[in-house]
Amino acid sequence: MQYALCTADGTVWESSNFASLPADQLETKRKSLVCSQCSEFAWFRKESSHGHPAHFCAHHREDCDLRVEYVVINEPRNGTNIAEGELQSGDLIIVRLDQEQGSQIDVTEVQPPPGPGATGGGRTFILRNQGQESAQHFTLRRILLRLVQSPTFRQSDTQIVFYKNERDVLISGQVRDIVASFADITREMQSDQLLLYWGPIASAGRTPDGKIWLNSSASNQETSVSIFEDVADEFLSAFGITDLDELAGAHVLVAGRVHFTSTGKPVIWCGSSKYIVVRRYRAAGLQALL
Ligand SMILES: [Zn+2]
Structure with missing residues (x-):
């Protein structure tokens, strides 16, 4: 989209004017962008090396006039791209982190996905030593x-077990209890305990020591994720990222x-690189140019 509101300066910016800002101002203001109509998280993308012009995007509210439907591309239709039904209370979910594999997800604004009825592709198996109890x-x-x-x-009592290995x-x-959004991180979570954290990225960069920094927005406590230098390149290749600016949004x-x-x-x-996943979005207007 062409316009976005910066809550730091109260200005509705036009994308090419925003792109002309001095670099330090741009980096600050891009962490305070929201949709000018529904006030949801918005982000700025610089002009790309492929010649796509600078623009804004947003995760709009359902009733926002600027809202668009998303569908995942590069994944089978029976994969994770379709909205799934709610889990039953008491369900058990298992994640094997050592089996995580990167590969990017780009989401593009095209036709709405097929209606309800399609289900996700999670397989069910029996946990060893736990009788008939099944887990997804x-x-x-x-x-x-x-x-x-x-x-x-987000608020459910669904049980999740993350395995480091078998x-x-x-x-x-x-x-x-074990998953928090960037906006909901509290001081009590600072401990030796690993927890799951999630949220949107407004900008990304790399410090001279080699660490990659994924920075969220002002409305998300300006939370950053710092990816250690020894796994930074692995992270980039796992998710097919060639330009850190592709991570905005x-x-x-x-x-x-x-x-x-x-x-x-919070940092x-x-x-x-097995403990992190990103979900990227692409703007529809750019699709024809790809
Ligand atoms: Zn909106």
Whole structure:
């Protein structure tokens, strides 16, 4: 879209004017962008090396006039791209982090996905030593999709067990206890305990020490995810990222420890490319040029 509201300066910016801002101002203001109509999280994309012009995008509210439908491309239709029904209370979800694989998800604005009736592709299997109890095997990607799509899931008592490998449990508990959005991170979460954190990315950069920083917005406590230098390149190649600016607007889910800076900003440390997943979005107007 061509316009977005910056809550830091109260201005509705036109995208090419925004692109002309001095770099430091642009980096600050892009963390405070919202849709000018529905006030939901918005982001800025610079002119790309392929010649796509600078523009804004947003995750609009359902009733926003500027809203568009999304569908995932590069994934089978029976995959994780379709809105799934709510899980039953008491369901058990298992995630094997050592089996996580990158690969990007781009979401493009095209025709709405097929209606209800289609279900997700999670397979069911029997847990060893637990009798008849069955569990659904999810990937981090599928957990992130549910978090983005379902406020009910975010607050649910659904039990999730994250395995480091075949035997060792890394994180285990109810969704509402072990998963927090960037906006909901509290000081009490700062400990040696790994938790799951998720939210939108407004900008991304790399410091001279090699760390990658994924920065969220002002409305998300300016939370940052810091990806350690020894796994940074692995992260980029796993998700097919050639330009960090491509991460603007993505949702991220990361298993890590949170610390607060002296200014009160949460930073989540990520030491493994298996513990992080990103979900990227692409604007429809650009599709024809690809
Ligand atoms: Zn909107």
